[in-house]
Amino acid sequence: MFSYKLPFLKKEITIKELSVFFTVLYVIGIVPMLIMGFFDYPSADDFSMMLQPHQKFVQTGNIFAVIWAAVEKAVYLTLNYEGYFFSSFLTAMGPNAYGAKFYFLVPFIILGMLTFGICYFFNAIFVKVFKADKYLSNTASMITLIMMTQFISASEIRAEAFYWYCGAVNYTFTFGMAFFWLGLLIGCVYEDNDKKKKQRFVWACIWGFCLGGANYMTALELAICSFLLIVIRVLSKKNVITLHDADEKMIASFKLLIVPAVFNLVGFMCSCFAPGNKNREAEISEHYGAVKSVLLSLYSTFDVIIDKMMRWETIVFLLILVPIFWKMGQNIKYRFRHPFVFTVFAYGMISANLTAPLYGVGNFESGRMSGLAWMDFVAFAVLTIFYVTLWARQYLEENKGLKTDDTCERFSNSSSSLILTLLVILAFGSALCVIPSPHYYSATSCLYELATGNAARYAAENKERFRVLNDPSVDVAVLREFTDAPDILFFADIDDPGNGNYWINLKMAEYYNKKEIILERK
Secondary structure (H helix, E strand, C coil): CCCCCCCCCCCCCEHHHHHHHHHHHHHHHHHHHHHHHHHCCCCCHHHHHHHHHHHHHHHHHCCHHHHHHHHHHHHHHHHHHCCCCCHHHHHHHHHHHCCCHHHHHHHHHHHHHHHHHHHHHHHHHHHCCCCCCCCCHHHHHHHHHHHHHHHHCCHHHHHHHCCCCHHHHHHHHHHHHHHHHHHHHHHHHHHHCHHHHHHHHHHHHHHHHHCCCCCCCHHHHHHHHHHHHHHHHHHHHCCCCCHHHHHCCHHHHHCCCCCHHHHHHHHHHHHCCCCCCHHHHHHCCCCCEEEEHHHHHHHHHHHHHHHHHHHHHHHHHHHHHHHHHHHHHCCCCCCCCCHHHHHHHHHHHHHHHHHHHHHHCCCCHHHHHHHHHHHHHHHHHHHHHHHHHHHHHHHHHHHHCCCCCCCCCCCCCCHHHHHHHHHHHHHHHHHHHHHHCCCCCCHHHHHHHHHHHHHHHHHHHHHHHHHHHCCCCCCCCEEEEECCCCCCCCCCCCCCHHHCCCHHHHHHHHHHHCCCCEEEEC
């Protein structure tokens, strides 16, 4: 009936402009989260895990003595309570070991490692391996990080993922380290500088073993990667698999990757068969067998993560990645031929991430586990979009004679219009969601708590508590109940006088050398 043309941008977006835009957007989102760190305070396991290192710091003031106390704590836990030795060491080394006044560093530490790990890995795989543009790689990194940090659906999950140190360092921090380690492996092969290549190899061995002792969700996925790397090495020896576009020097470096892979698997085995796991298992009443855990993880990936946790803005961001990866594909020589196989692999890896907690405790309902599951899903969703987009472009070019009008520095008019349209949808939809629900995104939740004074009141009430706790003349500390603790900061609290033997009360009392800790209800 009608003849019309859709409007397109007259000015094409440059790849640098888009990179800067999403970097600024990520920074804008992350700054309120970092500011909230100044209103963050320790709770629960922060007093038990850092007890001995804190006592050592009070006695000596020596940082090296604190580190050694953390090592002793990790060894004790590995032998008596839980196998993941590296995570135990990290939790014992937290800011609270030096005093609650340093606890504001928690989001800086956690978000810093997550940001570094994702950027390092994406730069390694996109720029070093596929020789893609660094600005496009950075754009993909920023979009991924925005989804990981802002699109988590509940403040309670954010609290454990970014603000409660013992949970965040065990899960989010080591998750970021995992991507750093994978980037190191890539650097062992594709780094041009021989000295840096050797350094990366040594660190890959060290961190590979350590990460084998991280939380079992991350450690299991890395163990799978290490096992696959060994399988690929065996197949390459039989010329079934070849390293694309590699010279003899790169092939020789690739063969050596079996060493850090073995280190990682050894660390994982040490963690799995640690004596402390038996004691921990005896305390857990509900968990599933191996086969049922695998089946439930396959189901939960779709039911819990895709169906319940993924919201509309995630779909918008994944769609924005399509023209970005399409643009990235113009200079990539490697041929992507198996999109279905890679998609199945990605889904399987996401599910493997869930298998460990289902096998160990029968669920992944804790905020720190749910947060890690979400971030892992985002990472593999992005990589799947990358693979499928590159496959589609190459298929259309090779089989349908498709020709694109891409220039090196700019997106085409159609791609620019698509990106802008999606950003407008994101802005409009976000306004509709944030106005009635200020906790919709992590950044808006932080801004709400700051603007309403909830964060300041929570900090003031904590300062009053710690004034009492640090008073040597007080043997029985009576602490007032929080008025309205912000969900994004609050994890757990002491219990009322009728439950004076509650474990948090006992550990806090021991931490501050008190006879008893009592909660005064309002």
